[in-house]
Amino acid sequence: MSENVKDTTPTASVPAEVWxxxxxxxxxxxxxxxxxxxxxxxxxxxxxxPM
Structure with a gap:
């Protein structure tokens, strides 16, 4: 996988409730x-x- 592709999975910095x-x-x-x-x-x- 290329390094230029952004990872869209939730990270640990944002709680699951927010997602x-x-x-x-x-x-x-x-x-x-x-x-x-x-x-x-x-x-x-x-x-x-039509009228």
């Missing part, structure tokens, strides 16, 4: 962005609907 909280927040953020994307898609369909 769990970060993962949970990342999932929550993904759901929020997904909801916004679906909302914008539905609004675009609504705007372009």
């Amino acid at each position: 769990v909280a970060r993962k949970r927040n990342n999932v929550r953020l993904a759901w929020a962005f997904g909801g916004v994307a679906i909302f914008l898609f539905v609004m675009a369909l609504w705007k372009l609907r």
Whole structure:
């Protein structure tokens, strides 16, 4: 493995609870962005609907 590749595993300097909280927040953020994307898609369909 190359030395230029960053290791993404949690290190001992950051507690496991912090990584769990970060993962949970990342999932929550993904759901929020997904909801916004679906909302914008539905609004675009609504705007372009045939009259």
